[in-house]
C-alpha cells in the first residue's frame with residue numbers, strides 16, 4: 001500500500017464491516033485469543049492489550065445498520081448509540097467478543113453496562129468509572145486501584161497474569177500510537193488539503209479495531225504517502241468540530257462539512273487515542289503511570305469535571321488556537337446530555353474569545369445532508385466575509 | 388384546580404419547608420451561610436456541623452412545577468441556548484434565576500456561599516453545578532461518588548469518598564463557614580438521622596398491609612420530604628416521622644387507606660402497584676387522581692429511594708461517621724446498577740403483593756429512564772406480573788398528555804383484570 005487512497009480504502013472496509021471480520025480473524029489466528037470491546041469515551045487500552053486481548057472500539061452502528069431490536073429497548077428521547085449497540089449484540093455480530101468495557105461518559109452508557117450484564121451473562125462486562133477528583137493522592141490513588149481491578153478482571157478472563165513488563169511494552173506501543181496520531185493531527189492542521197478529515201477519521205476508526213502495532217504502521221505509511229501526494233488546495237475556512245465524542249456522525253456528514261467549504265483542522269471525534277495528551281511514563285509503576293497521565297495530562301471533555309471555573313473551555317480555546325481554526329462547529333448527537341449540557345458553557349467561552357461558532361445536532365443514522373451543508377456553507381462564507 | 392387536601396403530617400412538613408426557605412432568604416440578616424446541594428447523596432448532617440442552611444435546586448424545581456411556573460422558566464432557558472433535550476430541572480432552575488430567582492416565600496434567593504456537588508447517581512448534577520458556578524462564582528466542592536457498576540460497592544470506592552470528605556469537603560466547608568469541624572456534632576446528627584430513618588422505613592413498609600394505609604408514590608413523595616432534604620439529622624425530622632408514624636398507625640388500626648387528593652380515605656383499593664421513576668409535578672394532582680379514581684394504590688416505589696435506600700437496611704451510623712456518609716452516597720437508588728434495580732423492583736412486587744409494575748418514564752432523566760423498557764420486561768418475566776409504561780416529564784408541562792396517560796392506565800388495569808381472571812380460571 002503506497003497511496004493514501006489504498007490505505008483509506010482498507011480503513012473504510014474495516015470501518016464499514018459490521019461483522020467485524022478483521023477482529024474475528026485476529027481472534028481465530030491464535031487459539032485462546034480474546035477480544036474485549038469498549039465503548040466511548042476513554043478506556044486504558046494498554047491494559048487490554050497487555051492481557052493479550054484485542055481492544056475493539058465499538059462506536060455504534062452508523063447509518064448502515066438497520067436497528068430493529070434496539071429500538072424496543074429505548075424510548076424515543078434517548079440517543080442512537082445504545083440502541084445500535086444493543087442491535088449489534090442481539091444480531092450476534094458481537095458473539096465473538098469475550099469482554100465489554102463501558103467507560104464512564106454518561107448515564108446512558110452507564111445503564112447500558114447493566115443491561116449488558118443481563119442480556120449477555122457470559123460476557124465479562126465492566127463499567128469503568130474514571131475519577132472526577134484530580135488530586136494524585138485522592139483521585140489518583142482511587143484510579144490506580146480501579147486499574148488494578150480491571151487488570152484482575154482481565155487476568156481472570158484470559159487465565160494469564162499481566163506483568164508490569166507486559167504493561168510497559170503495551171504502554172510503549174500506545175505511546176507510539178499517540179505520538180503518531182498527534183503528528184497526523186498536526187500534519188492535517190498544517191496542510192488540511194493533504195489529509196482530509198474524512199480520511200483521517202477513517203484511519204482513527206479503523207485504528208481502534210485492529211492491533212495497535214498495525215495501526216502504527218498504517219499511520220506512518222499514510223503520512224508518508226500524504227506528504228508526497230499533490231492535492232489541490234482550496235479556499236476553505238479552517239474549523240474545529242466539538243461535541244462529537246461519543247455517538248458518531250455518519251461519514252457522509254463528515255464529508256459534507258468539508259464539501260461545504262470547511263477544512264476541519266481540529267476535532268473531538270472518537271477521542272480515545274488522543275485522550276492522553278502526553279506519553280505515559282515507562283520508568284515508574286505502570287498503573288501509577290497510567291493514572292498520572294489521566295490526572296495530569298488528559299483532554300478537557302464533557303465526561304470530566306473541570307474543577308476551576310475559569311478553566312472551563314480553556315482547553316478548547318488553546319486547541320483551536322494551536323490548530324489555527326477560524327471557527328467552531330459544535331455538532332452533537334441529539335439527546336446527548338454531556339455535549340448539550342456543556343454546549344452553553346463552551347460556546348460562551350468561544351464568544352468571549354471572539355471565536356465564531358455554530359451548532360447543530362445529528363444522529364448516527366442521519367440521512368439528510370443538505371441542511372448541514374447549507375449551514376456549514378453559510379458559516380464558512382460568513383467567516384470569509386468578516387475575517 | 389383545587390389543591391391537594393393535606394394530612395396533618397403534610398401540614399407539619401409544609402411549615403418546616405417554609406421555615407427553611409425563610410432561613411435561606413434571610414441569610415443576609417442572620418449571617419448564616421447557604422449551600423446548594425442535590426437530594427441524592429446529600430450531606431445534610433455535615434452541613435449541620437457548620438450551621439450551613441441547605442438549599443436543594445431539585446426541590447425548587449419541583450415547587451415551581453407544582454406552582455405551574457416551570458413551563459415558562461424552561462422555555463426562557465431554551466431561548467437562552469439550553470437544549471430542549473436536557474433535564475428540565477436544570478432549565479427550570481436557570482429560568483428561575485433569569486426571572487429574579489424568587490423563592491416560594493416571595494423573597495429573592497440569595498447567592499449560595501457554596502455549591503456542594505455531591506455527585507451521586509446522575510451525570511446531569513456535574514453539569515448543573517458547572518452551569519450555576521458560572522453564575523454564582525462561589526466555591527464548588529465536588530464529592531465524586533463512583534457508580535456501583537458491579538452491583539456492590541468496594542473498599543476502594545468507600546476509601547475514595549472518605550478521603551474526599553476529609554481532604555476536600557470538610558476543609559472546604561470549614562473555610563466557607565468559619566466553623567471548625569466537630570466530629571461529635573456529626574455523630575449526634577447521625578444518631579438523629581437513624582431514628583428518623585427507622586420510622587420512615589416503618590411507614591414505607593406499611594404498604595404491605597391490605598388495605599395499604601399509604602400511597603407509596605403520591606403520598607410517598609411527601610413522606611420522604613424531610614429526610615431527603617434539609618432536615619435529616621435534626622430533631623425536627625425525628626418529630627415529623629414520629630407524627631407520621633402515629634398517623635399511619637391510626638389508619639392501620641381502623642383499616643383505612645391513605646387520604647386521596649380530595650380528602651376522602653382511599654379504602655376501595657382494587658389494584659396494588661409498584662411504581663418506578665419520578666412523578667410528574669406539573670399535573671401532580673390530576674396524575675394522582677387518575678390512579679385513585681381507578682382504585683389503584685401504589686404500595687412501593689423506587690422514587691422514594693433516590694435519597695437513600697433505608698428499607699434495604701442502611702442506617703446512618705454514628706460510630707463510623709465518615710464511612711457511613713460514604714455508604715449512604717453509594718447506596719442511593721440511581722447509583723445502583725440496572726440488575727440491582729430489577730432485583731429491588733421484583734422484590735417489591737413479591738413482598739408488597741403487588742399486581743404489577745408501572746414505569747413512569749421521564750423524558751428529561753437518562754439516569755432513571757435509559758434501560759427502563761428492559762427493566763420492565765425483566766420484572767415481568769421474573770414475577771409473572773404485568774408491567775406498563777407511561778411517559779411524562781418532571782416539570783415540563785409540554786410533555787404531560789393527560790389523555791395518553793389515562794388511556795394507558797385504563798388498558799393496564801384491564802390487563803391486570805384479565806390476568807386475574809386467567810389465574811382464577813387456571814386455579
Ligand code: SF4
Pocket residue numbers: 079080081082105106107108109246247333335336337338339
Ligand atoms: S451520545 Fe451522548 S447521551 Fe448518548 S451515550 Fe453518548 S454521551 Fe451518552
Ligand code: SF4
Pocket residue numbers: 445474475476477508509510511512751752753754755781
Ligand atoms: S437527570 Fe434525572 S436524576 Fe438527574 S437531575 Fe435531572 S431529574 Fe434528577
